[in-house]
Amino acid sequence: MSQPLHLPRWIDIGLLPLWNLAIALLVAGLVVMVIGHSPWQALTVLLNGALGSVRGLGYSLYYATTFIFTGLAVAVAIHAGLFNIGGEGQATLGGIGVALVALWLGAKLPAIVLLPLLVVAAAVFGMLWAAVPAYLQAWRGSHIVITTIMFNFLAAGLNGYLLVNWLRPAGSMSVESAEFAESARMPALHQMAAAFGVELPSSPLNFSLVIALLACVFVGWFLWKSAAGYAVRAVGSAPRAAHYAGIRPRAQVLLAMAISGALAGMVGINEISGVQGKLTLDFVAGAGFTGIAVSLMGRNHPVGIVLASLLFGVLYQGGVEVSFELQGFSREMVVTAQGLIVLFSGAMATVSAPLFARVYAAMKGGR
Amino acid sequence: MDEVLIASVLASTLRVSAPLLLCAMAGVLSERAGVVDLGLEGKMLFAAFAAAATASVTQSTGLGLLAAMVVACCASLMHGFACVTNRGDQVVSGVALNMIAAGLTVVLGIAWFQQGGQTPPIAPEVRLTAIAPAFSEPQAGQWFASVFGHGLLSHNVLVYVAFLMVAAVWFFLERTRPGLRLRAVGENPAMVEAAGMSVQGLRYQALLMNGVLCGLAGAYLTLAQNAAFSPNMTAGRGFIALAAMIFGKWKPLPTMAACLLFGFLDAVAIRMQGVQLPAGLGGGEVPVQLIQALPYILTVVLLAGFIGSAIAPKALGRPYVKER
Numbered sequence: 001m002s003q004p005l006h007l008p009r010w011i012d013i014g015l016l017p018l019w020n021l022a023i024a025l026l027v028a029g030l031v032v033m034v035i036g037h038s039p040w041q042a043l044t045v046l047l048n049g050a051l052g053s054v055r056g057l058g059y060s061l062y063y064a065t066t067f068i069f070t071g072l073a074v075a076v077a078i079h080a081g082l083f084n085i086g087g088e089g090q091a092t093l094g095g096i097g098v099a100l101v102a103l104w105l106g107a108k109l110p111a112i113v114l115l116p117l118l119v120v121a122a123a124v125f126g127m128l129w130a131a132v133p134a135y136l137q138a139w140r141g142s143h144i145v146i147t148t149i150m151f152n153f154l155a156a157g158l159n160g161y162l163l164v165n166w167l168r169p170a171g172s173m174s175v176e177s178a179e180f181a182e183s184a185r186m187p188a189l190h191q192m193a194a195a196f197g198v199e200l201p202s203s204p205l206n207f208s209l210v211i212a213l214l215a216c217v218f219v220g221w222f223l224w225k226s227a228a229g230y231a232v233r234a235v236g237s238a239p240r241a242a243h244y245a246g247i248r249p250r251a252q253v254l255l256a257m258a259i260s261g262a263l264a265g266m267v268g269i270n271e272i273s274g275v276q277g278k279l280t281l282d283f284v285a286g287a288g289f290t291g292i293a294v295s296l297m298g299r300n301h302p303v304g305i306v307l308a309s310l311l312f313g314v315l316y317q318g319g320v321e322v323s324f325e326l327q328g329f330s331r332e333m334v335v336t337a338q339g340l341i342v343l344f345s346g347a348m349a350t351v352s353a354p355l356f357a358r359v360y361a362a363m364k365g366g367r
Numbered sequence: 368m369d370e371v372l373i374a375s376v377l378a379s380t381l382r383v384s385a386p387l388l389l390c391a392m393a394g395v396l397s398e399r400a401g402v403v404d405l406g407l408e409g410k411m412l413f414a415a416f417a418a419a420a421t422a423s424v425t426q427s428t429g430l431g432l433l434a435a436m437v438v439a440c441c442a443s444l445m446h447g448f449a450c451v452t453n454r455g456d457q458v459v460s461g462v463a464l465n466m467i468a469a470g471l472t473v474v475l476g477i478a479w480f481q482q483g484g485q486t487p488p489i490a491p492e493v494r495l496t497a498i499a500p501a502f503s504e505p506q507a508g509q510w511f512a513s514v515f516g517h518g519l520l521s522h523n524v525l526v527y528v529a530f531l532m533v534a535a536v537w538f539f540l541e542r543t544r545p546g547l548r549l550r551a552v553g554e555n556p557a558m559v560e561a562a563g564m565s566v567q568g569l570r571y572q573a574l575l576m577n578g579v580l581c582g583l584a585g586a587y588l589t590l591a592q593n594a595a596f597s598p599n600m601t602a603g604r605g606f607i608a609l610a611a612m613i614f615g616k617w618k619p620l621p622t623m624a625a626c627l628l629f630g631f632l633d634a635v636a637i638r639m640q641g642v643q644l645p646a647g648l649g650g651g652e653v654p655v656q657l658i659q660a661l662p663y664i665l666t667v668v669l670l671a672g673f674i675g676s677a678i679a680p681k682a683l684g685r686p687y688v689k690e691r
Contacts, residue, residue: 031471035478083458142670143679145405145458146613149606150663157663161656292462328481332473332598339466347449347460 049321058203070291126265408605414585
């Protein structure tokens with residue numbers, strides 16, 4: 001066997017991830033140079049657009065909210081030893097759940113009753129969509145990576161079918177549902193601030209951010225403080241040992257995926273109830289996959305996930321600004337950077353570890 | 368009218384299946400060698416862009432095909448570097464590859480051609496066109512010319528190459544010594560190592576063959592099926608090919624059958640748009656989304672063990688660690 005590497009904790013969870021991130025951003029910078037722009041200028045415009053104004057900051061935090069949900073979803077599954085690529089589909093179902101309840105009860109209930117119902121609907125729909133692949137993995141042995149990918153496509157098809165055939169108002173050409181009643185809209189931050197007499201520029205940032213932060217606290221408590229979370233992590237790190245210790249692996253797979261799906265489904269609250277106010281086609285727009293990058297970068301820990309979500313929020317909002325400012329610059333650059341981050345912080349995360357081990361050993365030996 | 372319908376469904380089934388076949392065979396080669404390949408979609412997208420960009424700039428079909436294969440092989444090697452050499456997570460690497468392809472093809476397309484991510488249209492004489500243009504339309508009343516001519520002979524050369532590749536991959540895997548080694552490395556790498564062969568070398572070989580086939584699949588989309596590259600034009604075909612590979616239980620010939628089935632469903636789905644169901648089935652429109660979703664549903668049902676069982680290569684997804 002190859003020698004296990006001995007790295008101090010600060011290198012392993014501090015320096016190494018930052019180093020991998022730096023390599024990914026460096027390669028992204030090279031791509032920016034190849035297409036004939038100055039990476040420095042792009043970075044300046046990006047940071048200024050994402051953090052330079054209250055409005056830009058609002059957009060960045062709005063993107064970050066969605067990524068916190070999808071990142072937590074990936075993380076909870078990873079702690080159970082499962083790779084949930086189905087965040088995209090589970091988020092789509094969450095949105096469908098929100099829309100169905102909002103269109104059904106929107107005119108009949110006040111916001112204070114309806115909004116909690118919407119949150120429950122988003123979570124339950126996402127949960128059920130994740131529970132099927134979980135059941136198939138645990139009881140029928142089908143691989144969860146493949147089934148969740150298939151369920152992404154099925155979710156997109158279901159959303160299209162519902163919109164085209166059932167939810168589209170008669171005579172409307174665009175593939176969207178009817179607008180929700182006002183009581184089904186998650187209050188935006190600038191509206192809440194106005195109620196206290198503070199004036200903020202309008203942005204899509206809404207109360208969902210608070211729910212996302214509460215979800216982080218919940219996930220931290222669940223994984224590291226609750227007995228159920230302990231069982232989930234035990235199955236994730238040593239399924240056989242957990243089985244001998246009297247933990248039922250099948251039930252843990254189902255539990256972890258149910259929580260994972262519920263978290264991904266919450267994207268529906270931020271996007272559909274918080275921003276769009278109606279069900280649209282493809283509103284998840286890749287956020288489920290961004291969740292993979294977020295979770296990998298954040299080391300599958302809620303604190304890391306919040307930090308990584310902020311980074312991606314800044315990249316997404318800043319990327320839009322850069323594409324407005326610089327001629328011939330596409331916002332898809334952000335997707336490229338995201339892929340590079342998944343590659344270097346995920347698939348190649350340990351490539352540089354031997355280098356650090358050698359440098360560290362040399363430094364210690366020299367002293 | 369029947370002969371026209373049969374001929375056109377047959378022709379479009381073959382046309383839709385061709386890139387699936389190439390891509391699925393690429394997947395078979397890599398996964399039988401023990402390397403999970405979720406990056407099929409990304410490699411096909413990269414190859415489609417490379418083919419379109421090169422062919423439209425150089426006006427050369429050959430260079431377009433070559434560029435597609437080279438780019439797809441580079442992507443395969445990157446996957447190999449991450450997962451075979453450095454034992455990274457194969458699923459994560461595949462996901463990364465798909466993201467990079469989806470982003471980079473658009474970024475470069477916009478920067479180089481300024482057409483919103485599209486490449487300039489490829490001239491008709493550079494594109495791969497039908498080998499028998501006389502049969503380009505099915506003729507009513509002429510059964511033979513329609514079904515045999517239009518259905519089977521009206522295609523471009525890559526369609527026939529795709530079927531040839533199925534035969535080649537089958538022969539290679541089942542009837543040759545290197546093919547046996549490739550399968551062994553996906554089932555029991557330690558044994559291959561003990562027999563004095565390099566596990567990593569064999570896996571890289573498989574990935575390179577995989578890159579060539581992905582390159583052809585991508586080139587098909589821009590040189591034959593469409594006349595230009597447009598963003599995200601693979602539209603999930605890589606995942607359908609992946610599904611077909613699993614549906615075909617990682618074997619070339621059943622995988623071909625699955626590709627043809629999925630291609631047929633696609634060809635039928637387009638024709639069913641707006642068609643009314645017979646009254647016996649409740650009337651109303653045929654739910655096209657359901658037909659389009661069938662490949663995914665069938666694959667899930669198969670994986671769940673309700674139609675036979677799908678047994679993956681034993682060492683699939685496991686990085687090989689040398690014992691010393």
